[in-house]
Amino acid sequence: MPYDHQAIERKWRQFYEDNKTFECDTRDFSKPKYYVLDMFPYPSGQGLHVGHPEGYTATDIVARKKRMEGYNVLHPMGWDAFGLPAEQFAIKNNVHPEEFTRKNIAHFKEQIKALGLSYDWSKEFATIDEDYYRWTQWIFVKMFENDLAYVSDIPVNYCEELGTVLANEEVVDGKSERGGYPVKRIPMRQWILKITAYAKQLEEGLKDLDWPKSTIEMQKNWIGESHGVEIDFAVKGTKESFQVYTTRVDTLYGCTYCCLAPEHPLVKKLVSPSQREAVLKYVEEASRKSDLARTSLEKEKTGVALGVTAINPINGREIPIYVADYVLGAYGSGAVMAVPAHDERDYAFARKHDLPIIQVLEGDISENAFTGDAKHINSDLADGLDIAGAKAVITKKLVELGKGREKVNYKLRDWVFSRQRYWGEPIPVAQTEDGKEHAVPVKDLPVVLPKMEDYRPAKDGKPPLSKAPKAWLETTYEGQKAVRETNTMPQWAGSSWYFLRYVDPHNQNVLADKELLDHWLPVDLYIGGQEHAVLHLLYARFYTRFLHDIGVLEAKEPFKRLYHQGMILGANGEKMSKSRGNVVNPDDIVRDFGADSLRLFEMFAGPLNESKPWSTSGLTGSRRFIERVYRLVEDFSDKFSDQNSGELDTSYHSLVKKVSADFEALSFNTAIAQMMVFINDAYKAKTIYRPYLEGFVKMFGCICPFVGEELFEKLTGKKGFDYEPWPTYDESKLKKDEVTIALAINGKGRDTLTLPVGASQEEAIEAAKKSEKAMKHMVGTIRKVIYVPGKILNIIVS
RNA sequence: GGGCCUAUGGCGGAAUUGGUAGACGCGAUAGACUUAGGAUCUAUUGGGCAUCCCCCGUGCAGGUUCAAGUCCUGUUGGGCCCACCA
Numbered sequence: 001m002p003y004d005h006q007a008i009e010r011k012w013r014q015f016y017e018d019n020k021t022f023e024c025d026t027r028d029f030s031k032p033k034y035y036v037l038d039m040f041p042y043p044s045g046q047g048l049h050v051g052h053p054e055g056y057t058a059t060d061i062v063a064r065k066k067r068m069e070g071y072n073v074l075h076p077m078g079w080d081a082f083g084l085p086a087e088q089f090a091i092k093n094n095v096h097p098e099e100f101t102r103k104n105i106a107h108f109k110e111q112i113k114a115l116g117l118s119y120d121w122s123k124e125f126a127t128i129d130e131d132y133y134r135w136t137q138w139i140f141v142k143m144f145e146n147d148l149a150y151v152s153d154i155p156v157n158y159c160e161e162l163g164t165v166l167a168n169e170e171v172v173d174g175k176s177e178r179g180g181y182p183v184k185r186i187p188m189r190q191w192i193l194k195i196t197a198y199a200k201q202l203e204e205g206l207k208d209l210d211w212p213k214s215t216i217e218m219q220k221n222w223i224g225e226s227h228g229v230e231i232d233f234a235v236k237g238t239k240e241s242f243q244v245y246t247t248r249v250d251t252l253y254g255c256t257y258c259c260l261a262p263e264h265p266l267v268k269k270l271v272s273p274s275q276r277e278a279v280l281k282y283v284e285e286a287s288r289k290s291d292l293a294r295t296s297l298e299k300e301k302t303g304v305a306l307g308v309t310a311i312n313p314i315n316g317r318e319i320p321i322y323v324a325d326y327v328l329g330a331y332g333s334g335a336v337m338a339v340p341a342h343d344e345r346d347y348a349f350a351r352k353h354d355l356p357i358i359q360v361l362e363g364d365i366s367e368n369a370f371t372g373d374a375k376h377i378n379s380d381l382a383d384g385l386d387i388a389g390a391k392a393v394i395t396k397k398l399v400e401l402g403k404g405r406e407k408v409n410y411k412l413r414d415w416v417f418s419r420q421r422y423w424g425e426p427i428p429v430a431q432t433e434d435g436k437e438h439a440v441p442v443k444d445l446p447v448v449l450p451k452m453e454d455y456r457p458a459k460d461g462k463p464p465l466s467k468a469p470k471a472w473l474e475t476t477y478e479g480q481k482a483v484r485e486t487n488t489m490p491q492w493a494g495s496s497w498y499f500l501r502y503v504d505p506h507n508q509n510v511l512a513d514k515e516l517l518d519h520w521l522p523v524d525l526y527i528g529g530q531e532h533a534v535l536h537l538l539y540a541r542f543y544t545r546f547l548h549d550i551g552v553l554e555a556k557e558p559f560k561r562l563y564h565q566g567m568i569l570g571a572n573g574e575k576m577s578k579s580r581g582n583v584v585n586p587d588d589i590v591r592d593f594g595a596d597s598l599r600l601f602e603m604f605a606g607p608l609n610e611s612k613p614w615s616t617s618g619l620t621g622s623r624r625f626i627e628r629v630y631r632l633v634e635d636f637s638d639k640f641s642d643q644n645s646g647e648l649d650t651s652y653h654s655l656v657k658k659v660s661a662d663f664e665a666l667s668f669n670t671a672i673a674q675m676m677v678f679i680n681d682a683y684k685a686k687t688i689y690r691p692y693l694e695g696f697v698k699m700f701g702c703i704c705p706f707v708g709e710e711l712f713e714k715l716t717g718k719k720g721f722d723y724e725p726w727p728t729y730d731e732s733k734l735k736k737d738e739v740t741i742a743l744a745i746n747g748k749g750r751d752t753l754t755l756p757v758g759a760s761q762e763e764a765i766e767a768a769k770k771s772e773k774a775m776k777h778m779v780g781t782i783r784k785v786i787y788v789p790g791k792i793l794n795i796i797v798s
Numbered sequence: 799g800g801g802c803c804u805a806u807g808g809c810g811g812a813a814u815u816g817g818u819a820g821a822c823g824c825g826a827u828a829g830a831c832u833u834a835g836g837a838u839c840u841a842u843u844g845g846g847c848a849u850c851c852c853c854c855g856u857g858c859a860g861g862u863u864c865a866a867g868u869c870c871u872g873u874u875g876g877g878c879c880c881a882c883c884a
Contacts, residue, residue, distance in 0.1 A: 213802075213803085214878080214879080215802095217879085218801085218802080218880080220801095221801065221802090221880060222879095222880080224883065226883070226884090244884080245883095245884070247884065259884095301882085326882050328883065328884090330883090331883045331884080336884045339884090344799090344882090345882055345884075346884085409884095410883095411880095411883050530878075530879090531878095533879075534880090604810090604811095605811085605823095606811060607811085610811095611877085618823075618824060620824085621824055627837095628838095631838090669810090669812085670811095670812070670821085672822075674821090674822080675822095676821095676822055676823075677822070680822095740818095741818090742818040744817080744818075744864085746864080746865095747864055748818095749817085749865095751818080752818065773851090784864065785864090786817090786864050786865075788817065791814095
């Protein structure tokens with residue numbers, strides 16, 4: 001029978017359904033555990049993208065291998081289902097986001113099942129399930145109780161025309177991205193999570209993770225730990241002082257002015273009467289610029305003098321104070337000491353405002369600030385020292401004076417956690433009439449998102465839930481009248497802990513049984529896109545550490561090993577998009593070529609972590625290889641033998657060795673190449689030892705499960721290879737009696753030598769002398785011989 | 799501006815971590831089978847050339863080494879992230 005992928009897929013999908021083949025008993029601790037997880041998808045209206053199967057196939061291969069190796073494998077799937085796109089689509093098309101999202105989930109699930117992925121569907125949930133978001137809210141309540149959630153008025157981008165708050169990315173040059181309406185920075189009440197309380201832990205925890213280097217770097221960068229010194233500057237003629245933060249305390253003698261951020265509380269307090277008007281105007285203008293506009297405009301350094309003087313604590317020098325928006329209010333203390341000679345920004349500002357420049361390191365400052373390392377000058381006790389030495393003595397002096405202290409700073413800011421949107425988890429808080437915020441008691445969770453006809457943002461910038469029915473809005477807290485919080489959580493909330501719920505998804509009493517969490521966490525292998533290198537992965541780490549701290553689980557880190565799949569690009573090497581017309585629909589591929597061909601192609605196209613262009617001929621090649629394997633089993637059974645002739649020993653045992661190692665390293669393309677070599681050898685062989693073919697089919701079946709199951713049944717009569725033992729290899733079968741090594745003259749490869757294993761240098765040279773090719777180049781006397789057994793014989797002559 | 803990654807045939811990519819560069823696949827060429835082949839099988843396939851001999855070849859320029867795609871220095875192009883973080 002020829003290879004009919006549709007019939008085979010139908011048969012084995014049914015088999016998997018009927019037998020619940022991949023259900024995992026998470027309470028079975030008798031076997032070692034392996035938890036392999038995909039980043040759960042956001043079920044968009046477009047359905048599955050051909051990029052999805054790439055990561056999913058990779059984890060599936062590992063899951064299948066681990067099951068055969070005797071692990072109890074947890075391999076679940078679920079849905080990240082709250083979020084803005086569904087809400088926007090629903091508004092546009094006048095449907096309810098839940099209805100729309102549930103439909104998308106059903107579609108995604110069907111598409112994923114068609115791919116032969118070995119998920120345990122009994123663990124499935126969506127973040128929009130009340131049963132799930134009850135615990136998302138519970139975590140928030142615990143954070144609130146632990147002073148990690150607070151409300152604050154912070155500036156947001158508000159667009160009056162659109163009647164809504166916009167994300168930074170939606171604001172371009174002070175105008176809304178859509179419509180081009182003006183956007184104001186106005187303070188608005190927001191819920192904030194104090195992720196900065198975990199900055200240090202999140203930084204330190206990175207060193208124990210088996211994660212891609214680039215992702216670790218990005219997280220480090222985002223957390224932005226910096227070691228420096230905080231210095232007190234007194235304001236002349238007042239009792240006021242302010243702190244500056246610097247990583248270059250060694251340049252303190254070169255400080256010729258100070259700058260405060262426009263948001264700095266002392267600006268309005270300190271400003272001299274004559275400068276008051278100009279300064280207030282400047283501050284007002286700065287506040288109107290969005291963060292984006294403030295940084296994307298040309299790097300011109302603007303600022304206004306406050307008309308007051310500060311005193312440099314190291315030498316008593318009197319210096320002017322400015323307000324300037326190149327100083328960030330949210331970083332450090334919102335104030336800097338300016339050293340124009342050795343900081344490019346200060347240099348530009350000083351030049352523009354005609355401020356003095358004092359050089360304190362040797363170097364050229366005629367055109368630019370000098371920022372390298374050199375001997376200090378004009379620095380009193382630090383003269384002659386390099387940066388490190390000067391930092392040490394100046395810091396010591398400041399500490400003695402009580403005017404400075406070492407300090408660690410982080411770029412990481414607290415997490416704005418509220419959204420003025422409908423399609424998210426309601427924040428489980430109620431406000432009593434005295435204005436106090438109270439967490440909803442745990443027994444009253446979940447706070448169910450009310451069904452609403454009109455869930456558009458309210459015109460005055462208030463969240464859609466402010467239009468919810470009174471019965472929902474009005475509540476009580478310990479007998480007092482209260483109103484519910486109408487902000488919702490961001491999409492991140494549900495994805496920050498979902499990996500915990502899978503171990504115990506139906507638990508009604510706790511978010512998951514601690515015993516199960518402690519057995520299964522951390523996740524052993526987590527695969528997903530690099531676009532989540534910072535936010536999702538950082539939030540998930542934050543949640544896990546918090547939950548550890550309140551005793552929910554022992555693990556401190558959620559994901560032990562992380563890997564990013566690359567993108568599947570269009571055939572033209574560009575990102576797939578409708579406008580480029582290079583989108584490939586996985587449904588078409590599965591229908592015409594089969595899920596196995598799609599899986600094989602995506603794994604063979606190149607290294608998992610690199611982006612690869614789509615290639616129809618590559619897909620055809622994959623299909624061709626499957627047919628070649630299929631034909632071998634179907635049409636050449638007269639070659640099969642239960643006696644091992646030894647013919648395929650080396651080929652098979654090196655195959656098992658390579659595939660075992662490559663699967664572990666997620667190096668699927670090279671594993672597949674080796675499988676092709678084996679099949680080529682098998683075609684050439686006179687007889688094929690049947691157990692070798694069975695072993696091959698089990699490994700091949702991890703990549704192409706449908707045809708793998710079919711062939712395994714044909715070979716063995718048994719249904720389902722999924723819990724069969726993983727093939728083993730015999731190292732002694734790999735050791736040949738002879739090795740082929742390279743023969744080089746003067747470092748240049750000239751020939752190969754076939755030598756007995758363990759041949760001595762003398763034997764090797766004897767053999768080399770028989771090589772005509774090499775002897776041609778052996779002119780002169782032998783100067784040196786380098787012999788690396790099993791690798792190379794290099795003879796140096798002159 | 800800073801950080802990280804990357805560069806190998808016509809194409810996707812291998813290379814035991816310093817040891818004959820180009821595994822495997824795609825594409826191409828020739829042949830076999832066939833009514834037919836866009837199926838299958840066999841052979842060849844980095845470039846040059848005096849064609850199985852030799853020379854040149856891993857973005858570019860240097861260096862270390864008996865030996866470099868691999869290590870070091872510099873440089874150019876591509877990708878991703880952060881971006882006035884004091």
